[in-house]
Amino acid sequence: MTLARISFSYLWQRRLSTALNVALLAFGVAAVTLLLLSSAQLEERVYRDARGIDLVVGAKGSQTQIVLSSIYELDVPTGSVLWSEAQEIAKHKSVRKAIPLALGDNYAGFRVVGTSHDYLTHYDARLVDGKLWQEPLEAVFGADVAARLRPRIGSTFVASHGFATSGGEAHNELPYRVVGTLARTGSVIDQLVLTDVASYWTVHAQQKPAEGELVAEPLPDDGRTISALLLQYASAGAGGELPRFVNAYENLQAASPSYETARLFGIIAVGMDLLQGFALVLMVSAALSIFIALYNGLHERRYDIAVMRTLGATREDIMALLLFEGIILACVGAVSGLLLGHILTSMLGFALRQAQQISVTGWIWYSSELWIVGIALLVGVATALLPAWRAHEVDIAGTLARG
Amino acid sequence: MFVIRDLRHAYNGEDALQIREWQAAQGEHWLILGPSGSGKTTLLHILAGILRPSYGDVLVAGQPLLRLKPRALDRFRARHVGIVLQKMHLVASLTVEENVVLAQYFSRLPREPYRAQEVLAELGLADKADMYPHQLSFGQAQRVAVARAIVNRPTLLLADEPTSNLDDANAMQTLDLLEAQAKACRATLLIATHDQRIKSRFRKQYMLGS
Numbered sequence: 001m002t003l004a005r006i007s008f009s010y011l012w013q014r015r016l017s018t019a020l021n022v023a024l025l026a027f028g029v030a031a032v033t034l035l036l037l038s039s040a041q042l043e044e045r046v047y048r049d050a051r052g053i054d055l056v057v058g059a060k061g062s063q064t065q066i067v068l069s070s071i072y073e074l075d076v077p078t079g080s081v082l083w084s085e086a087q088e089i090a091k092h093k094s095v096r097k098a099i100p101l102a103l104g105d106n107y108a109g110f111r112v113v114g115t116s117h118d119y120l121t122h123y124d125a126r127l128v129d130g131k132l133w134q135e136p137l138e139a140v141f142g143a144d145v146a147a148r149l150r151p152r153i154g155s156t157f158v159a160s161h162g163f164a165t166s167g168g169e170a171h172n173e174l175p176y177r178v179v180g181t182l183a184r185t186g187s188v189i190d191q192l193v194l195t196d197v198a199s200y201w202t203v204h205a206q207q208k209p210a211e212g213e214l215v216a217e218p219l220p221d222d223g224r225t226i227s228a229l230l231l232q233y234a235s236a237g238a239g240g241e242l243p244r245f246v247n248a249y250e251n252l253q254a255a256s257p258s259y260e261t262a263r264l265f266g267i268i269a270v271g272m273d274l275l276q277g278f279a280l281v282l283m284v285s286a287a288l289s290i291f292i293a294l295y296n297g298l299h300e301r302r303y304d305i306a307v308m309r310t311l312g313a314t315r316e317d318i319m320a321l322l323l324f325e326g327i328i329l330a331c332v333g334a335v336s337g338l339l340l341g342h343i344l345t346s347m348l349g350f351a352l353r354q355a356q357q358i359s360v361t362g363w364i365w366y367s368s369e370l371w372i373v374g375i376a377l378l379v380g381v382a383t384a385l386l387p388a389w390r391a392h393e394v395d396i397a398g399t400l401a402r403g
Numbered sequence: 404m405f406v407i408r409d410l411r412h413a414y415n416g417e418d419a420l421q422i423r424e425w426q427a428a429q430g431e432h433w434l435i436l437g438p439s440g441s442g443k444t445t446l447l448h449i450l451a452g453i454l455r456p457s458y459g460d461v462l463v464a465g466q467p468l469l470r471l472k473p474r475a476l477d478r479f480r481a482r483h484v485g486i487v488l489q490k491m492h493l494v495a496s497l498t499v500e501e502n503v504v505l506a507q508y509f510s511r512l513p514r515e516p517y518r519a520q521e522v523l524a525e526l527g528l529a530d531k532a533d534m535y536p537h538q539l540s541f542g543q544a545q546r547v548a549v550a551r552a553i554v555n556r557p558t559l560l561l562a563d564e565p566t567s568n569l570d571d572a573n574a575m576q577t578l579d580l581l582e583a584q585a586k587a588c589r590a591t592l593l594i595a596t597h598d599q600r601i602k603s604r605f606r607k608q609y610m611l612g613s
Contacts, residue, residue: 001508005501006505010496306492307494308505309453310453310488311481311506312480312481312510314473315473397453
């Protein structure tokens with residue numbers, strides 16, 4: 001016989017109410033956990049994708065759209081950038097690294113990106129199979145694409161125009177050949193089909209029907225375009241004049257990833273706060289419910305308490321009994337809520353993967369989750385405190401004389 | 404065994420109990436008689452140390468109860484006093500055996516592993532050990548309450564109206580049980596009652612006046 005055994009016997013006696021209270025607390029904890037896990041991973045991912053990129057050059061238009069379409073592959077490009085102008089900017093003395101991106105086609109819903117090998121090195125992408133592209137119309141698959149489509153090295157595929165699976169015109173006459181697949185990087189590259197920027201010029205030159213004859217030849221030099229250029233500054237202070245330098249071009253627009261992502265997070269934060277508030281309401285109602293259960297239980301149990309005191313239990317024993325019940329409820333609620341939160345997060349991750357969006361996993365643990373458990377325990381103790389004190393003060397003889 | 408001197412207890416300024424002097428020796432069996440409202444339950448509660456009298460001296464087992472600090476009083480109560488309450492007040496969420504072990508647990512006496520089973524067997528409740536109070540008859544529940552009161556071998560056994568809800572035969576059986584158990588622990592037995600049927604059984608009687 002221990003105080004825990006007595007506490008358990010009371011919880012078991014009211015098992016429906018116990019289960020409901022645990023469930024209510026668990027839902028609150030699960031909601032907080034889900035938010036914490038997904039927002040932390042989203043944030044990590046957003047910063048990882050933008051790391052090392054100081055400026056993006058696109059066609060004149062929305063800066064947010066330029067950053068979203070180039071770094072995150074989430075939006076459509078603002079227009080085209082002339083290859084000759086892009087090269088002038090790449091040669092600027094303040095630029096250390098310049099990575100071209102040509103967008104506009106997809107294969108099975110995955111974006112086909114024309115770029116240089118620098119793009120792969122920037123995200124530390126390693127080959128697991130095959131080799132990198134050496135000439136136009138050779139392609140390398142990102143890890144998620146490869147996992148989904150399971151291509152054979154050397155097989156061919158046809159890209160279609162546009163970003164969606166359906167509706168785009170297929171570039172039937174000029175199929176790509178798969179030459180390699182990449183290891184998982186946890187960055188945007190996992191979701192892409194990568195090829196040389198010249199592939200775009202080849203494919204799209206051939207698509208221009210105005211000349212009559214279809215020729216599988218690159219565009220003449222001055223007609224070549226890309227969608228965006230990712231820049232890294234030579235040193236932290238070097239880039240001061242670059243945005244102005246870029247914006248001086250009639251058709252070009254510079255966008256700062258760090259500024260744009262901060263702005264985006266500002267917008268997302270409102271939604272997150274709302275969800276967090278909702279989760280908080282759940283936790284508070286769980287706390288109230290536990291409080292009500294313990295407090296009502298106290299009234300039903302006043303004779304038991306008086307009897308235990310008669311048998312020699314101290315006021316502190318009785319108080320500990322009530323606190324114990326609150327703590328047991330909170331512990332079970334917190335632990336099951338944490339598990340539920342992780343399960344929900346991995347389900348969310350599964351749904352996002354189906355939608356070929358940012359990958360989220362439920363099987364990751366953050367130290368901040370300890371805070372959630374701590375707060376849940378605090379809730380348990382806090383709600384049990386008043387009932388425990390009332391139990392402490394029960395008048396033994398008075399209660400027994402009335403009963 | 405206990406000595407009561409100049410005891411007075413008042414509820415809301417009205418005297419509920421007044422005893423000039425009364426003492427009993429170890430092992431004696433007493434009946435406390437009096438009409439309802441004469442303070443029988445109050446007297447039992449004072450002797451059990453769960454109620455502090457407004458005024459007076461109470462010595463139980465040589466210990467002046469009023470001088471004990473709350474926690475010492477809790478310990479004293481657990482080790483020296485067994486009480487069978489008028490309504491038995493078994494703990495509904497615990498089994499019969501756990502109700503008895505509860506008294507051992509809160510007494511903080513050295514654990515006697517088989518004592519609870521032994522007592523239950525003695526009272527004919529061995530097969531009821533794993534049942535819950537709501538599964539018992541009135542008579543069985545009363546025996547569990549007796550078992551709980553004597554499991555720590557008290558020196559003072561108190562019973563509050565133990566026969567009030569029983570027919571003649573069962574009333575006599577309950578008294579037999581209480582007397583036998585008190586004798587087994589060599590405890591002083593005090594039975595508070597207004598039941599006229601049992602007056603003739605006890606030579607020692609204390610009358611509380613109205």
